[in-house]
């Protein structure tokens with residue numbers, strides 16, 4: 001019998017995505033285990049967000065490739081709404097979309113409908129949904145902001161509201177695309193602690209970042225992407241070296257370790 005713990009979160013083989021006649025992902029094969037947290041790092045335009053878009057079924061790989069596999073949690077075919085419930089996706093694009101006059105609470109509730117905003121005439125918001133939204137807001141320490149408008153809170157608070165929106169479904173994984181962009185140091189620190197606590201609560205974390213210091217201690221594996229290909233993949237301490245990052249970014253890079261965190265300088 002197959003145990004759920006044996007089914008990888010993601011099992012991709014031979015993924016090539018062509019846009020404007022160019023392979024923006026070039027024969028990528030990648031497996032992420034059921035309990036793994038990973039960071040994906042690469043220069044601008046290397047294909048990180050495109051890889052996430054294959055995961056969220058926004059981009060599709062070329063189909064007539066032998067051995068192609070795009071399984072998520074053991075399934076190839078996904079209803080897009082079910083998939084979004086299993087993968088809590090947090091991107092800067094989503095934050096811009098949610099920057100409206102809705103309250104934090106309604107934004108969190110909108111996660112149930114994969115919508116931007118709440119439309120009372122169409123959505124049946126249940127007592128259970130409201131209770132879960134309150135619970136998640138408390139877990140993230142932003143319950144006091146529930147009735148604030150998204151336009152009246154800070155970027156760090158808004159990022160947490162989006163995490164709450166993703167968590168109401170009790171997703172299997174959180175996918176964070178450059179989550180600390182434009183946050184100040186205190187917000188970054190709080191954000192990292194939040195993501196750590198979510199990882200400790202048993203969710204997979206898939207983090208896309210340029211900033212090594214975003215890599216929380218619970219992330220043990222790092223994947224480097226360059227020119228649409230996997231450039232290196234392995235244990236964090238083996239991958240985050242001066243040599244690898246210098247070759248990845250094509251500029252001399254020095255990596256430093258501070259406790260359980262890393263930083264890079266060029």
Ligand SMILES: Nc1ncnc2c1ncn2[C@@H]1O[C@H](COP(=O)(O)OP(=O)(O)OP(=O)(O)O)[C@@H](O)[C@H]1O
Nearest residue numbers: 019020024042043044045046047048049050051210
């Ligand atoms: N829909 C599209 N049409 C044409 N080109 C695209 C499309 N989506 C992505 N690309 C190109 O694919 C390459 C990879 O883009 P992607 O957004 O995945 O990079 P990234 O590593 O996430 O970059 P960044 O760190 O700057 O966000 C880029 O050259 C980009 O211009």
